[in-house]
Amino acid sequence: MTGAPVRSARALGLCGCHVCGLVMRAPGPDQAAVCPRCGARVHLRKPHSLASCWALLLSAMMLYIPANVLPIMRTGTLFSKEDNTILSGVVELYRNGSWDLAVIVFVASIMVPMLKFLALITLLVSTQRGSSWASTHRAKLYRVVELVGYWSMLDVFVVTLLVALVNFQPLAEVEPLPGVVYFGLVVVLTMLASMSFDPRLIWDNDPSHADIDMHKGTSDE
Amino acid sequence: MNDAEKRSGATPNVPEPEVHRRRRWQFSLIWLVPLVVALVGLSMVVSSYVSAGPQITITFQSAEGLEAGKTEVKYKNVVIGKVKTIELSGDRSKVLVNVDLKKKDSSFATQGSRFWVVRPRIGLGGVSGLGTLLSGAYIGADTGQSQKAQHQFAGLETPPPLTHGEAGSSYLLRSSDLGSLDIGSPVYFRRIQVGRVVAYHLDSDGKGVSVQVFVKAPNDKFVTKETRFWNASGVDVNVNANGLKLNTESLATVVAGGVAFQRPPHAGKDRTRAEPGTRFKLYDGRSKAMTPPDGPPVMITMRFRQSVRGLSVGAPIDFQGITLGEVKAITLNFDPKTKYFPVDVTAVVYPERMGRANARFIKRAGDRYAHNHGALLGILVKHGLRAQLRNGNLLTGQLYVALDFLPHSKKVKFDPDAKPLHIPTTQGNFDRIQEQVGHIVDKLDKVPFDKIGNNLNGSLKGVDQLLKKVNTQIVPQLKTTLDEAHDTLGTVNQALGGDSPLRQNIGQTLNELQRAARSLRVLSDYLSRHPEALLRGRRNAPPPLAPDKDDEGRQ
Known part of the structure; x- marks a missing residue:
């Protein structure tokens, strides 16, 4: 392509269908449009992206408190019954000598959600302020957040598996407790939050990077 | 459509999206999510705040079996709270257990509530808390009556024998010692268990033990004012002047001890129930409990000039076969005048045990004697009343003190005002026999065996001389006489021969x-x-x- 660098599809008054990829004329800001080919909803940018991301992120952060405070699992043996929160489970694993497992659980269940919160907050704040600071890194960060999202379910999987597997009534028993529900909700909500964030917003207010990107694109071609 | 034209102009081949309608939502529904979450969180916080009961601290000697965050507090096996933390007291002498009570069970944080650790216990009275073998110990709780709030409790080391609200009455028994009683020991009425020992403690002066017993309704109506309680602990073996006596209440009491009560046969017609909390005396045994009331005691001393081996403290004071009292103390004394060691026996006698005799006696002697036992005894002593040690049981050699009238006794001075009263003594029958044997021996001693021997010696000498004379003079003569006789007989023979x-x-x-x-x-x-x-x-x-x-x- 030659000529003046094009900043984005929006600048050309075009938009693509998210589902079938048909390029069409962009609908007006207050219009609800549908793709003429596949019938999917069409919008220039995800509607209320920042607001819904904020909302979901805030919900997730609120749910993170009960997820950590309430016990997630009750392990009952013949002699004792023990309720474990996520953190106490980590501590117990570490005390029992399996520090590797403890690290895995700690990373998956505590560090990753926290980092996800931080990452999303960073993205949201920077995007909302129209900042053009480190747009490339922010985009990378977003991809990492998206990728890592699925793995945060680890704790929930552990509990579900244990509950299903360890059920020798009088001898040993694992019982899920409400904490795990909250934790699962946290994971789901953060995933939804990151999904609802439209990464194109990172670039919308960044003319310099758009240029560089276009340059890159042209030079590649 | 200026804008659209401009865009279409730029890219003429791009298809148009199907525009349906205008957007009408300015406010995104997505904000309902955090709202709901916030509401849920808030409701959780509120409910946990509202449902949070009072926190109480219980002190225990040891936290054995207790675990912070796990051990439950139960009342009638219903969970009413949970142990939150366990820590040592400041002086490290006790364990402080912080318990979070449930809101609706906050009534347990009141005065009179009791807490104890339920562990498996195997006692003489039975086995309890077996369930905790597997489930781990828990803290048992019991309510009190008071509504006054209290947050510091001293935990009991043993489960209380009574739970709150059990119908019945408790009574206080005073005893000189506890015997083999323990908390939970049974209380029997006519050998049916009707209650338990609830508590015991030393009296503040240390001179006795107070035992609190609880008699369950409706059997507590049998506890009347005249009821006697006695210690039915273990095997009651009595070896005294009365012989050997073995008494038990039931097999359980043999091992675990127990208390029994009954209305004594001599009790009057007063059958009013004893008020709960009434103090009773705890008698040592059934026989002691069933004896009629003793009336005022009179202390007496007796000085025996003989060995009191076989006389023990508690030996009966006997008057015509009636036990009037018992020996309280036996002390050795020294009489510098006679340089002898007499034994002072102090005893207590209950004149009212003489029953009708006492009443009549007082009547005859006159009213002034009614409460002056000294004077009364003075009269008796004047008539020859003496104390005497007698052998109650030849087999065991146990002695008892008998008061008896000895008509030929010497007159003795008697001080009716002395305290304790001094009763003159005589020696016992057995001792008298000994004495008489002694006298006989004495008399035998006085026989002059020496002189008799000497005389006998002289006589024997005479006999000896006599015999010598016989030997030397008479025997030869005899011999010649015999020879002659022989000759005579020979001639006679010849004369009478067949051919003569x-x-x-x-x-x-x-x-x-x-x-x-x-x-x-x-x-x-x-x-x-x-x-x-x-x-x-x-x-x-x-x-x-x-x-x-x-x-x-x-x-």
């Missing part, structure tokens, strides 16, 4: 005599047939008889 002339002469003489006798017979026969021959003489000579021929032939 004497013998032949005798034989002839006898033959002649025979003939003479025969002729006499013939004569008599003839005369009997012919009596006239006496006058007329023989008429003709009869033929000689045949035997005559024989006789002549023999000769």
